[in-house]
Amino acid sequence: MASSIRRVTVGIPSVSAWIAKSIGGGVCVLVWDGVTEDNNSAVGFSCSTAEGLDKGASVQVPGIPSLAGKVLSVGVVPDSTTSVTTKSANGTTETTPVTNNAWAHISEAGPDGQAATMTQGG
Numbered sequence: 312m313a314s315s316i317r318r319v320t321v322g323i324p325s326v327s328a329w330i331a332k333s334i335g336g337g338v339c340v341l342v343w344d345g346v347t348e349d350n351n352s353a354v355g356f357s358c359s360t361a362e363g364l365d366k367g368a369s370v371q372v373p374g375i376p377s378l379a380g381k382v383l384s385v386g387v388v389p390d391s392t393t394s395v396t397t398k399s400a401n402g403t404t405e406t407t408p409v410t411n412n413a414w415a416h417i418s419e420a421g422p423d424g425q426a427a428t429m430t431q432g433g
Contacts (some may be wrong), residue, residue: 321385321415325377328413330368330387336361340368342385342415346377353383365389367412373420385415 315332325345333339337359344353355372369386384397388409396406399418407416 319387319411319413321413322410323383323415323417326383326385326415328385328415330413333358337364338368338387340370340385340387342370342372342383344372344375344377344383346375349376352376355383355385367392378417380420381417382420383415383417385413387412388414 316329317331319328319330321328321342326342327345328340328342331339331341335358339356339358341356342354346352353372353375355370357368357370359366359368367386367388369384371382371384373382375381375383386395388395390412392409392412394406394408395414395416396404397416397418398404405416405418407414
């Protein structure tokens, strides 16, 4: 599994992301905000199932010290995907381009501190 880990570029300064195969046959995405503020930084990860591999994987990280009031969403998608559309908690939608199978989006946190309610590739 370690040989499947690769770094992906997400286009947001200081944010680093990696993808890897999961033990269960899916794909995992890990994101780090790259900022240590008062010895705190944000790390998030998520893995798809083998059955969901054709949809990719994404992770949302709320409460990032360097992005107060915002939520960082990062994902990886199959080769044929050129953009993803995210529907935020406030009902707005935003389309984010995909570069080398990866995408990232910063959105305003909703009242519960979360952001997107749905992310879909296209």
